[in-house]
Amino acid sequence: MATSVKMPQLGESITEGTIAKWLKKPGDQVKKYEGLVEIITDKVNAEVPAPLTGVLKEIKVQEGATVTVGTEIAVIEESVTATASAQKSQPPPPADLVAVPSPVSEEGQGGAETRTRLSPAVRALIEEHRISDAELSRIEGSGIGGRISKKDVEAYVAKRTQPAAANGERQQAATAPATAPAQTPGTTVPLSPMRRAIAANMLKSKQTIPHAWTVAEVDMTNVVRFRQKVKESFKQREGIDLTFVPIIVKAVVEGLKAVPVLNASWTDQGVLLHKDINVGVAVSVDDGLIVPVIHQADRMSIAGLAKVVDDLAKRARAGKLGIPDVQGGTFTVNNPGTFGTILSYSIIAPPQAGILAMDAIVKRPVVVDGDAIAIRSMMNLCLSFDHRVLDGVSAARFLQGVRRWLEGFSEQIPLY
Amino acid sequence: MAVKTVIEAIREGMDEEMARDPSVFLIGEDVGNRGGVFLATDGLYKKYGELRVIDSPLAESCIVGVAIGAAVNGMRPIAEIQFADFIAPAMNQIIEEAAKFSYRTAGDFNLPMVIRAPWGGGVHGALYHSQSIEATFAHIPGLKVVAPGTPADAKGLLKAAIRDPDPVLYLEHKRTYRLVKGEVPSGDHVVPIGKADVKREGTDLSLIAYGLMLTYCLEVAEKLAGDGISAEVLDLRTIKPIDREAIIATARKTGKVLVVHEDTPFAGIAAEVMAIIMENAFDALDAPVMRVTGPDVPAMPFNHILEEAFMPNPEKILLKARELAAV
Numbered sequence: 048m049a050t051s052v053k054m055p056q057l058g059e060s061i062t063e064g065t066i067a068k069w070l071k072k073p074g075d076q077v078k079k080y081e082g083l084v085e086i087i088t089d090k091v092n093a094e095v096p097a098p099l100t101g102v103l104k105e106i107k108v109q110e111g112a113t114v115t116v117g118t119e120i121a122v123i124e125e126s127v128t129a130t131a132s133a134q135k136s137q138p139p140p141p142a143d144l145v146a147v148p149s150p151v152s153e154e155g156q157g158g159a160e161t162r163t164r165l166s167p168a169v170r171a172l173i174e175e176h177r178i179s180d181a182e183l184s185r186i187e188g189s190g191i192g193g194r195i196s197k198k199d200v201e202a203y204v205a206k207r208t209q210p211a212a213a214n215g216e217r218q219q220a221a222t223a224p225a226t227a228p229a230q231t232p233g234t235t236v237p238l239s240p241m242r243r244a245i246a247a248n249m250l251k252s253k254q255t256i257p258h259a260w261t262v263a264e265v266d267m268t269n270v271v272r273f274r275q276k277v278k279e280s281f282k283q284r285e286g287i288d289l290t291f292v293p294i295i296v297k298a299v300v301e302g303l304k305a306v307p308v309l310n311a312s313w314t315d316q317g318v319l320l321h322k323d324i325n326v327g328v329a330v331s332v333d334d335g336l337i338v339p340v341i342h343q344a345d346r347m348s349i350a351g352l353a354k355v356v357d358d359l360a361k362r363a364r365a366g367k368l369g370i371p372d373v374q375g376g377t378f379t380v381n382n383p384g385t386f387g388t389i390l391s392y393s394i395i396a397p398p399q400a401g402i403l404a405m406d407a408i409v410k411r412p413v414v415v416d417g418d419a420i421a422i423r424s425m426m427n428l429c430l431s432f433d434h435r436v437l438d439g440v441s442a443a444r445f446l447q448g449v450r451r452w453l454e455g456f457s458e459q460i461p462l463y
Numbered sequence: 464m465a466v467k468t469v470i471e472a473i474r475e476g477m478d479e480e481m482a483r484d485p486s487v488f489l490i491g492e493d494v495g496n497r498g499g500v501f502l503a504t505d506g507l508y509k510k511y512g513e514l515r516v517i518d519s520p521l522a523e524s525c526i527v528g529v530a531i532g533a534a535v536n537g538m539r540p541i542a543e544i545q546f547a548d549f550i551a552p553a554m555n556q557i558i559e560e561a562a563k564f565s566y567r568t569a570g571d572f573n574l575p576m577v578i579r580a581p582w583g584g585g586v587h588g589a590l591y592h593s594q595s596i597e598a599t600f601a602h603i604p605g606l607k608v609v610a611p612g613t614p615a616d617a618k619g620l621l622k623a624a625i626r627d628p629d630p631v632l633y634l635e636h637k638r639t640y641r642l643v644k645g646e647v648p649s650g651d652h653v654v655p656i657g658k659a660d661v662k663r664e665g666t667d668l669s670l671i672a673y674g675l676m677l678t679y680c681l682e683v684a685e686k687l688a689g690d691g692i693s694a695e696v697l698d699l700r701t702i703k704p705i706d707r708e709a710i711i712a713t714a715r716k717t718g719k720v721l722v723v724h725e726d727t728p729f730a731g732i733a734a735e736v737m738a739i740i741m742e743n744a745f746d747a748l749d750a751p752v753m754r755v756t757g758p759d760v761p762a763m764p765f766n767h768i769l770e771e772a773f774m775p776n777p778e779k780i781l782l783k784a785r786e787l788a789a790v
Binding site: 166167168169170171190191194196197198 | 667718745746747748749750789790
């Protein structure tokens, strides 16, 4: 029986994917769950496993081509022996279900009860590596009754996080001969999937979200002094730098707790207030920008945030982010200040309601209490917000909350 | 280093400590001229004389009581209970006096004494020569309890016990005496009380044991390796104070733990180890913690088939370990 393999949906907002590399040639034997093809989407790169055991009969979409989710990309002919052995244990799942695996389809095949019994160690790994339910259903359990063991998850994670090296060239090859004839002398730089994604997102944002913009000036002197004081010991203890980002994220979390309407999304049915505070942190990478997400940032200490930010940034630059790493953001923090900017007008990442830019911290003479002039470390916090969701008063209240938290920073605020 | 048996290592440990420190002396039944029923003290009477190797009456409360009196006066006695099963008459001395002495005197006095007791079964010793007593005494605050499983640890822990300022119950497994051989570091080899030892590194599951069961678990780990299962073997060595860090570390490392002892299960050492894991490493567990122990029956029978049924052995441990690995 011939089964078609379809372009999977690798992420909630992903509509298309580019074939980076076929790991099998037509005529090759493939085993169920064995790597079949590498796919590039505008968020991440992923290896797609074969949905069943058989022979790769035909490749329908060549390397470099981009097709929409659900398009048939290959055909696998189930081999006779494979069918026989497969039928002994359990019937092969229908092809249309395996192409885009989901927990529902797995449950339909029974054994759901044992599969969903997860040990504490497995749960911890799922949390740590942000493995989605859909991914979990793809992991083959080696324990009694198909239980997914710690080893199974570790093996899956090791496979999943294979570096997406050398994708740069492939991405270029993938999208090179596109459109846009040059009207003036010059060269056309081909669009990478990431560039395309950024373009589409920014356009959508500006076309659908009525942006409003407001700025607060924050006296960062206390924070700067504190960081100066602890950064050596922090580095020694934790092995990473204590940057301003986790401290600002912590302040943002406090601000969002005070003004929950900014941790929200506009929908036609109403304003959706998010339960978790998931803060996206913009990271610039070689060919653009990616925004990995600190999930449940409201449950972390400053030190915890620093670790997560460091890990996400490192993996972003190494091209090792997984899909869950870039999903689910409810608010974004942008840090253009490292490049010396003093006023930034950021574009909101839909469907979020706001984005905060940290601009440069500069020493300036400031009038302080008692009409004295002092030299203080000052920073602008620029907030872009969705005016459909909230008004200037709430936005200002949020900025005030963030500012007060930062200005009132003292050594009493725990790092851990 | 030289290869020695457990009994040789114990004898050597006592000999070296007696030579090093004149306040160390031996007291027990037949420890003198006869050299002890297991020959643990063989030759020491000739070497150190009747004032330092004392044959006691058949009265365990006397042996321990004399030791307590000597210890409080600055001596370092080694009191031998011929078989751990005979320790009951000395219970009052050990629990009510020795364990509480330092506490009762607000630390003004302490008892630097060792009670040596051959324990455990598998030697056709029947009811009164096979018992495991570690759980009973580990329950008593104020006592230290050690149960080495190798010649090197037997010697090193005995030296540490003799030098310890507090009463230490030193359990030597009878079956290991001449069965277990191993290299003993030369020189003044001391093993700290309270430190467990990873006797074999592994990643898939952990076997935690002490005494004779250590030898069995190492055998099982070797067999498991043949199945492609990597087992870590943690030797507790000291039962009290127990090495919580080492237990938590191995549980966190493998996520699957099997605790093994020949003592009966109820309120036993395995129960305590399991509690430590549940309290401190629950989030790292990949399977329920399991145990292999002797059965909850009054004693080890003499009938050899029934004795075998009582004793945990490599086959029983292997079966349980495979079950744990497959979960």
